[in-house]
Amino acid sequence: MQKKIMLGNEAIARGAYEADCRVAAAYPGTPSTEILETIAKEYRNIKAQWSPNEKVAFEVIAGASIAGARALVAMKHVGLNVAADPLFTFSYTGVNAGMVIINADDPGAWSSQNEQDNRHYARAAKLPMIEPSSPAEAKEFTKLAFDISEDFDRAVIVRITTRIAHSQGVVVLDEKMNVPLRPFERNPQKYVMIPAHARPRHKFVEEQMIKLREYSNNSTLNRIEWGSKKRGIITNGVAYQYVKEVCPEDSVLKIGFIWPLPDELIREFAEAVEELYVVEECDPFIEDHVRALGYRPIGKEVIPILGELTPEIVDMAINKKRPANSIPVYTSKIPGRPPTLCKGCPHRYVFEVLKKLDVVVNGDIGCYTLAVLPPYSAMHSQGCMGASISMHHGFELARGDEMARNSVAVIGDSTFIHSGITPLIDIVYNKGTGTVIILDNRVTAMTGHQDNPATGRTLMGEETHQLDFEQLARAIGVKRVVKVDPKDQETFERVVREEIAAKEPSVIISLRKCVLV
Numbered sequence: 001m002q003k004k005i006m007l008g009n010e011a012i013a014r015g016a017y018e019a020d021c022r023v024a025a026a027y028p029g030t031p032s033t034e035i036l037e038t039i040a041k042e043y044r045n046i047k048a049q050w051s052p053n054e055k056v057a058f059e060v061i062a063g064a065s066i067a068g069a070r071a072l073v074a075m076k077h078v079g080l081n082v083a084a085d086p087l088f089t090f091s092y093t094g095v096n097a098g099m100v101i102i103n104a105d106d107p108g109a110w111s112s113q114n115e116q117d118n119r120h121y122a123r124a125a126k127l128p129m130i131e132p133s134s135p136a137e138a139k140e141f142t143k144l145a146f147d148i149s150e151d152f153d154r155a156v157i158v159r160i161t162t163r164i165a166h167s168q169g170v171v172v173l174d175e176k177m178n179v180p181l182r183p184f185e186r187n188p189q190k191y192v193m194i195p196a197h198a199r200p201r202h203k204f205v206e207e208q209m210i211k212l213r214e215y216s217n218n219s220t221l222n223r224i225e226w227g228s229k230k231r232g233i234i235t236n237g238v239a240y241q242y243v244k245e246v247c248p249e250d251s252v253l254k255i256g257f258i259w260p261l262p263d264e265l266i267r268e269f270a271e272a273v274e275e276l277y278v279v280e281e282c283d284p285f286i287e288d289h290v291r292a293l294g295y296r297p298i299g300k301e302v303i304p305i306l307g308e309l310t311p312e313i314v315d316m317a318i319n320k321k322r323p324a325n326s327i328p329v330y331t332s333k334i335p336g337r338p339p340t341l342c343k344g345c346p347h348r349y350v351f352e353v354l355k356k357l358d359v360v361v362n363g364d365i366g367c368y369t370l371a372v373l374p375p376y377s378a379m380h381s382q383g384c385m386g387a388s389i390s391m392h393h394g395f396e397l398a399r400g401d402e403m404a405r406n407s408v409a410v411i412g413d414s415t416f417i418h419s420g421i422t423p424l425i426d427i428v429y430n431k432g433t434g435t436v437i438i439l440d441n442r443v444t445a446m447t448g449h450q451d452n453p454a455t456g457r458t459l460m461g462e463e464t465h466q467l468d469f470e471q472l473a474r475a476i477g478v479k480r481v482v483k484v485d486p487k488d489q490e491t492f493e494r495v496v497r498e499e500i501a502a503k504e505p506s507v508i509i510s511l512r513k514c515v516l517v
Contacts, residue, residue, distance in 0.1 A: 386419025
């Protein structure tokens with residue numbers, strides 16, 4: 001029996017390999033990025049690709065599944081927002097071969113714009129969700145997810161969090177399965193969701209949910225670990241590890257099949273213990289469900305709803321009976337060191353000019369978002385991928401030409417491909433006059449220097465077509481397109497002044513490679 005120490009993300013990649021996954025797609029996003037990188041590097045039998053965004057990646061693996069190949073898509077929690085449209089529709093169609101969605105939540109917002117709890121997506125889309133609590137389980141749960149998907153004709157969401165994605169553990173390596181391609185059958189009633197087909201498929205979804213609830217109650221992914229019955233703790237994910245560390249004598253209900261929840265098992269456990277707790281990160285997802293069953297567990301009144309849990313927080317809350325709002329936050333005497341743009345980063349030249357010109361800067365998601373901090377303090381709005389361009393247009397609509405002549409949108413090359421093309425079309429179509437600066441550093445830098453459609457290289461290392469931003473902008477209808485090296489500060493400043501003064505849409509391509517590349 002071979003064993004190996006792996007990151008949780010590496011273990012998921014191994015699980016996909018052992019399950020004979022044939023196709024994998026993603027858009028890079030911390031904390032999920034290493035899953036596809038590992039597949040591309042270690043398991044070359046899987047056709048792996050970076051897609052322009054998570055919606056496209058999701059649809060690629062949906063197509064692969066329907067065509068008969070086991071397929072996996074990976075994304076961070078906000079990526080599932082982008083893929084939500086196909087998520088809900090493909091819940092109705094179901095699958096052919098196994099279809100697995102890896103969702104990486106980020107409690108604490110270590111690398112994200114929010115801390116959303118994507119367990120709610122499983123409930124809303126009526127899809128099964130399972131959640132490992134260690135790298136070893138991450139591999140095994142991924143493998144099992146393909147079987148569950150095929151057994152119940154459902155896509156399966158495997159939810160991990162930052163700690164599971166980036167922690168290391170011992171993983172047992174098994175041999176790769178040999179799962180033949182399933183035959184593709186033309187079945188419009190199943191795979192073409194016009195209203196007449198969607199209504200009976202909704203009935204199918206509800207019928208499968210009944211079967212999945214029964215499965216959850218009997219699944220080995222959910223288990224009771226009996227200890228002292230004076231106190232019982234229901235928990236999941238990495239919180240399970242903390243509970244076992246600080247409450248070793250207590251009874252524990254470990255939930256790995258997070259949706260649908262195992263009602264019968266919860267009732268059995270709750271009836272058997274004197275005092276009932278629910279320990280979970282983020283929202284009271286399990287707690288609310290337990291309350292709906294008629295029990296009154298102690299949960300978010302002592303367990304913080306903000307940020308990540310730690311063993312210390314769980315110990316203080318449960319053993320020392322300290323409410324969440326009184327649990328001390330660890331503070332270091334070491335002075336804080338906020339993140340900053342790398343020395344020599346091409347984005348520095350851009351924001352030096354924008355700060356000097358004192359323009360309003362609508363920002364986006366990427367390394368350059370750090371320009372909001374000193375010494376630049378040169379970013380004034382930021383939402384989600386691609387929002388810089390849409391919001392820039394909104395600023396002009398709200399405040400007119402004066403704002404348009406004194407503002408810009410900045411967006412990275414990969415982010416522009418992800419979600420910036422359509423809002424640029426919107427500006428042209430609706431006669432906006434704003435200026436968009438594409439920060440083209442020739443790589444997807446923030447998530448670890450991945451290739452994208454503008455670099456001319458695929459995830460598998462193959463040469464491919466290189467997207468030309470200048471041609472694309474002109475094809476959209478932008479007549480004023482300028483490519484400039486931002487290190488040439490004098491020229492760059494002149495170009496910015498000229499373009500924001502022009503009363504028509506313009507695109508400035510700030511072209512200089514990431515210093516780390």
